[in-house]
Amino acid sequence: MxxxxxxxxxxxxxxxxxxxxxxxxxxxxxxxxxxxxxxxxxxxxxxxxxxxxxxxxxxxxxxxxxxxxxxxxxxxxxxxxxxxxxxxxxxxxxxxxxxxxxxxxxxxxxxxxxxxxxxxxxxxxxxxxxxxxxxxxxxxxxxxxxxxxxxxxxxxxxxxxxxxxxxxxxxxxxxxxxxxxxxxxxxxxxxxxxxxxxxxxxxxxxxxxxxxxxxxxxxxxxxxxxxxxxxxxxxxxxxxxxxRLQEFLEKKRMYFELYKEIFNGIEEITVQKEYEGAESSAWLPSVKIDCKKVGMTIPQIQDELKKRGVPTRRIFNPIVDFPPYKEYKKGNYFNSYEIFENGLNLPGSTLNAFENIEYAAKALLNILNIKREVNI
The missing domain is CATH 3.40.640.10 (Type I PLP-dependent aspartate aminotransferase-like (Major domain))
Structure with missing residues (x-):
């Protein structure tokens, strides 16, 4: 660990x-x-x-x-x-x-x-x-x-x-x-x-x-x-x-690319996508996990990652569920709920080493019982 x-x-x-x-x-x-x-x-x-x-x-x-x-x-x-x-x-x-x-x-x-x-x-x-x-x-x-x-x-x-x-x-x-x-x-x-x-x-x-x-x-x-x-x-x-901003951005984008490389082609995990012509600051690398397919909820996945020393954060809850804003819940927010139920923020601090990010990604694969050789 x-x-x-x-x-x-x-x-x-x-x-x-x-x-x-x-x-x-x-x-x-x-x-x-x-x-x-x-x-x-x-x-x-x-x-x-x-x-x-x-x-x-x-x-x-x-x-x-x-x-x-x-x-x-x-x-x-x-x-x-x-x-x-x-x-x-x-x-x-x-x-x-x-x-x-x-x-x-x-x-x-x-x-x-x-x-x-x-x-x-x-x-x-x-x-x-x-x-x-x-x-x-x-x-x-x-x-x-x-x-x-x-x-x-x-x-x-x-x-x-x-x-x-x-x-x-x-x-x-x-x-x-x-x-x-x-x-x-x-x-x-x-x-x-x-x-x-x-x-x-x-x-x-x-x-x-x-x-x-x-x-x-x-x-x-x-x-x-x-x-x-x-x-x-x-x-x-x-x-x-x-x-130091350019240093931070370079690291964050490098980490984001590493996550994308490790998760590439894995049906159960999709990385937050960028529009054509857009380049994210990669503030918090984020993924969506097919929780039904893997048979685990996001809180369960978080608990297992925590045991392995990997901190995470849930995607923001749709605001229309909060008491002050329930009265404004007017439409269909299917994508918002689907992302919340399946989304996860992964480590992205520039204090991390490259190896920390690789470890976090591999730990997630291990928890989801996804077998894959990762050569970085």
């Missing part, structure tokens, strides 16, 4: 210590100081967008995007049935109604055909989620949005570095949102980022997240604002992590 296999733990080292010490020694540890604007500038440069505004979380990023676009009571926002609940909560914060639609059976991302069916005169926005780092079919989604005069807010919280036809996720829609939680591609401990090219929106969001304070007039507030600012401590960590 391999010890210390990591599911999604952050990769922190000397560079992160160096930047944190530099921040502490500067005295700029809170929201005022040079590290936050520098992180925003570098992040915008990486994405090739005009503006980035840092916030306290991916949830805050989504909330601010919806708020800035004027989403309010009586409006509808289309979202996939499978995502983390943080995608949906900000819709309700704004008083709007989430409209859940099913996902594609192969990519597990929001199905553009289901989006079209769900559009009503009240629809004001779509939030495509690049699930587990896998880009959505953005060409079709943007086509639908333009045809119906609807905003697109990309939930790119899991997909930093992912590409769709040469463009970074989070830069294709009207606004992109990222998360830097401890388990994401890069981390600031918490934190998030809003990416956009509209200068007016960016300026106003920057104003709102600082309690809508007009600094030129001291403590004067012309609007209701939010305390969503990132701290310099977080930003200094983010700068260090951003400098």
């Amino acid at each position: 391999f010890n210390n296999i990591q599911l999604d733990s952050p990769n922190l080292g000397d560079k992160e210590k160096e930047y944190l010490i530099k921040c502490i020694e500067s005295g700029y540890v809170s929201t005022a100081g040079p590290f936050v604007p520098e992180f925003e500038r570098r992040f915008a440069e990486f994405l090739n967008v005009n503006h980035c505004v840092s916030v306290q979380s991916g949830t805050a990023a989504l909330h601010m995007a919806l708020y800035e676009l004027g989403i309010k009571d009586g409006d509808e926002v289309i979202v996939p049935a499978i995502t983390f609940v943080a995608t949906v909560n900000p819709i309700v914060y704004c008083g709007a109604t989430p409209v859940f639609v099913d996902v594609d059976k192969d990519t597990w991302n929001i199905d553009p055909r289901e989006i079209e069916k769900a559009i009503t005169p009240k629809t004001k926005a779509i939030i495509p989620v690049h699930l587990y780092g896998n880009p959505c079919d953005m060409d079709k989604i943007m086509e639908i949005a333009m045809k119906n005069n609807i905003y697109v807010i990309e939930d790119a919280t899991e997909s930093l570095g992912a590409l769709y036809k040469g463009k970074m996720t989070g830069t294709i829609g009207h606004i992109g949102c990222f998360s830097f939680n401890g388990n994401k591609v890069i981390t600031t401990g918490g934190g998030g980022m809003i990416s956009l090219n509209n200068e007016e929106w960016a300026s106003h969001i920057r104003f709102l997240v600082n309690q809508a304070r007009d600094i030129a007039q001291g403590y004067y507030h012309s609007e209701i604002g939010f305390n969503y600012r990132m701290t310099n401590l977080e930003a200094s960590l983010g700068i260090a992590q951003l400098e």
Whole structure:
């Protein structure tokens, strides 16, 4: 058994210590100081967008995007049935109604055909989620949005570095949102980022997240604002992590390719697929297991993997099953439930060695009693 296999733990080292010490020694540890604007500038440069505004979380990023676009009571926002609940909560914060639609059976991302069916005169926005780092079919989604005069807010919280036809996720829609939680591609401990090219929106969001304070007039507030600012401590960590991002992406994609190679041709296991022209960030490598065929449930498989030192995570539960959202359960979510019942996240942390990933994959084959020679 391999010890210390990591599911999604952050990769922190000397560079992160160096930047944190530099921040502490500067005295700029809170929201005022040079590290936050520098992180925003570098992040915008990486994405090739005009503006980035840092916030306290991916949830805050989504909330601010919806708020800035004027989403309010009586409006509808289309979202996939499978995502983390943080995608949906900000819709309700704004008083709007989430409209859940099913996902594609192969990519597990929001199905553009289901989006079209769900559009009503009240629809004001779509939030495509690049699930587990896998880009959505953005060409079709943007086509639908333009045809119906609807905003697109990309939930790119899991997909930093992912590409769709040469463009970074989070830069294709009207606004992109990222998360830097401890388990994401890069981390600031918490934190998030809003990416956009509209200068007016960016300026106003920057104003709102600082309690809508007009600094030129001291403590004067012309609007209701939010305390969503990132701290310099977080930003200094983010700068260090951003400098290592390519290293992280290379490792994650290498691990993802290894899983695909080992599971290739095995009917009982299918890897989350990418659309043509898309390249996942491979944040969390994910597979679907034919549980009926193997005669085991996902929790049973997880228990057996845990005994062998392999941490896993279940696919997100369809949100329409949660008490606050049951009233919004309107349609057929066959693919979402099928993926939840059969899906599994496998180790993808960049702290792992190549051998850890190979061991995890072989352990799954062993548990499912699938005999196969694997030569890597």
